[in-house]
Amino acid sequence: DTAVSQTPKYLVTQMGNDKSIKCEQNLGHDTMYWYKQDSKKFLKIMFSYNNKELIINETVPNRFSPKSPDKAHLNLHINSLELGDSAVYFCASSQPGAGGEQYFGPGTRLTVT
């Protein structure tokens, strides 16, 4: 069984469009995250949600909006896509108090043309 899953795996779209990436975890974890990996492989936290509440919101344009319908899901909506949004987006989850380790999804490669 897949622990953290994301859809779609690949997403190609044009500038100005609005798109969503979905994430689901079946680990029973209370906390979920979104990370962005740029073309040089650098990973940076974007958002953290604990039990459906926003905990971390790093310096991310407000075109990016996470939505958590329940603690097993954390979706990422991106409005008015720009070329610089092209990256791989990873969802992750963890259980607070378990030593901080996080479990990552397979990633979504977003290409904005």
Add this chain to the structure above:
Amino acid sequence: GDSVTQMEGPVTLSEEAFLTINCTYTATGYPSLFWYVQYPGEGLQLLLKATKADDKGSNKGFEATYRKETTSFHLEKGSVQVSDSAVYFCALSDGGGGADGLTFGKGTHLIIQP
């Protein structure tokens, strides 16, 4: 703020060579330390972790020891294989196991040649 510094590579080794990937960190508290591995086209997998000073994490022949005095968490393996070719990330969590995100190093691309 927190930061992680690791050698970026690429690091190219022959099969069965000894591997060391250096990692040092800066943190305000007492972080947990991790090594993650990313194989081509895949997500990140936890390789090993250590949660307190002098702890040694180990998995699949890889080891790393949490050295508080040198703020380091170097990754080692005695004999690498072609299948170890991947990008390795050192990371820390400074949140006491809470909801903080991980702070990652820039990743080290490891290439093992037969």
